[in-house]
Amino acid sequence: MTTEILTHLGQLDSRLALVGGPVLEAVQFITSRHLQRQTRSLGVLSKGKNDLVTEVDKGSEAIVSEGLRSLFPEIPFLGEEFGLRESGTSLPQTYWILDPIDGTTNFSHGFPQFSVSLALIENKEPVIALVVEVVRNEWFYAVRGKGAYLNGTPIRVSDCGFSETLIATGFPISDFSHLSEFQSVLSDVIRQNHGVRRAGSAASDLAYTACGRFNGYWEYGLKPWDIAAGILLVREAGGKVTDYSGEDFCLENGQVVAGAPSVYGELFKIVSGRYSSYLKQKPRG
Numbered sequence: 169m170t171t172e173i174l175t176h177l178g179q180l181d182s183r184l185a186l187v188g189g190p191v192l193e194a195v196q197f198i199t200s201r202h203l204q205r206q207t208r209s210l211g212v213l214s215k216g217k218n219d220l221v222t223e224v225d226k227g228s229e230a231i232v233s234e235g236l237r238s239l240f241p242e243i244p245f246l247g248e249e250f251g252l253r254e255s256g257t258s259l260p261q262t263y264w265i266l267d268p269i270d271g272t273t274n275f276s277h278g279f280p281q282f283s284v285s286l287a288l289i290e291n292k293e294p295v296i297a298l299v300v301e302v303v304r305n306e307w308f309y310a311v312r313g314k315g316a317y318l319n320g321t322p323i324r325v326s327d328c329g330f331s332e333t334l335i336a337t338g339f340p341i342s343d344f345s346h347l348s349e350f351q352s353v354l355s356d357v358i359r360q361n362h363g364v365r366r367a368g369s370a371a372s373d374l375a376y377t378a379c380g381r382f383n384g385y386w387e388y389g390l391k392p393w394d395i396a397a398g399i400l401l402v403r404e405a406g407g408k409v410t411d412y413s414g415e416d417f418c419l420e421n422g423q424v425v426a427g428a429p430s431v432y433g434e435l436f437k438i439v440s441g442r443y444s445s446y447l448k449q450k451p452r453g
Contacts, residue, residue, distance in 0.1 A: 173307055176320045180311045183240070184296050187264075187286060190235025191298060194228040194284055198269060198302050201227075202278075222276055225249055228268035228284065236264050243288075248393045262290045267393040270299075271369035285371035287396035292419065297397035297404075299375045308375040308401055316378050316404035325407035326380030327428035333361040333383035335427075335435065336373040343389050352442045353386065357435070370424075374398025377426050378405035384427025384435045388412070392419040399426070408432040412443050 178185035201224045229247045236245050244263040246252045252259070264286065269275050271282030280303040288296035297316075299308040308323075310316035316323050335357055340347055358364050365382070367373055370390055376382045378401040399409045399418060410416060411423040414436065418424050425436045440447065 170319075173320050176317070177309065180309070180314050180317075181296060183288065184298065184309060184311060186239050187232075187236065187296075187298065190232045190239075191284055191286060191300060193235070194231040194268065195300050195302050195305075197231060198224055198228055198275075198282075198284070202275065202280075202302070222269070222272060224275065225269045225272055229266060232266055232268065232284070232286065240264070246393070248391065259289075262288070264288055265393050265396045267371060267391075269302075270371040270394060271367075274368045279368065281367050281369055281372060283369055283371045283375070285393065285397045287400065289396060289419075294396045294400040297400035299371045299397050299401065301372060301375070306375075308378065310378075310397075310400045310404040312400060312404065314404070316401045318375075318379050323379040323405050325378060325402065325405050325428035325431075326383050327430050328383060330360055330431060330434040331362075333431055334363055334365065334381075335361060335431075336365050336367065336376065336382040336385040338368070338370060338373070338387040338390070339366055340389060346388065346443070346446060349442050349446065350388065353439050356438045356442070370394040371398050374409075374424075374426060375401055377407060377428075378402045380428075382427075384425075384431040386425045386435060386439050388423050390418075390422040390424060392422075395419070395422075395424055399424075402426045410436065412440055413447055414440065 177188050226249050229249045233245050244260050246263050246265045248267050267285040269282050270285045275282040282302055284300045286298045287294040295312040297310045308318050373385045377385045402409050407428050409426040411418050411421055425439050427435055
């Protein structure tokens with residue numbers, strides 16, 4: 169992170185500039201361990217089927233959480249690895265939410281796409297977002313009402329005809345109860361566009377949608393720390409994000425359809441149509 173980027177973070181919101189410090193420290197820690205993978209164990213553990221955690225995830229979360237506790241002792245913290253801190257068991261009105269390495273499976277295999285994702289939630293909505301692509305050293309950030317940026321440059325979603333799109337998704341990894349619906353959506357999309365990519369990091373997928381590398385994105389079964397920051401990035405870049413019902417319950421139910429406005433419209437029709445039977449049976453939110 170350059171001095172110019174840090175200055176810009178402060179111009180957008182002083183809180184964003186402050187959190188840049190511990191996030192940068194976490195990024196440097198992850199980078200060092202990524203480069204040392206041939207000589208030092210990553211401490212890979214399994215939390216469940218295809219749900220990995222490394223000692224580096226835990227170390228990254230510890231760095232950011234301790235930094236946030238020092239900077240904002242009044243704001244609770246929700247992290248993927250250590251859960252909710254300083255606020256009992258229920259989510260408060262305002263809290264930080266962190267994915268210390270989004271793309272842990274990529275990281276554990278040496279596939280160079282993984283990110284740190286941090287957001288500030290107020291009244292169930294992300295108001296500050298920061299996603300750092302570690303290997304590429306790309307800083308995506310946004311403040312509600314003030315736009316979205318990549319390394320200091322404003323970013324916008326890329327709208328186009330659906331036949332010209334590149335769409336991102338994530339494959340089911342542990343819950344295969346709706347595999348047929350997913351396969352139907354995938355079949356519909358790839359018959360109509362330039363292709364579908366599965367990068368392995370929801371935070372990166374949403375950041376790439378915000379800056380126009382992808383035109384749209386859909387996925388199911390996500391956790392709130394996977395997507396909180398990315399949702400704000402896309403919205404502040406001029407895009408649209410909803411769940412599969414067209415509502416704003418993404419953090420609650422882990423469903424995301426996102427994209428530039430017209431691309432979102434076409435993608436949402438495909439996704440909601442293929443999941444229509446499931447959506448009729450399941451309460452929203």
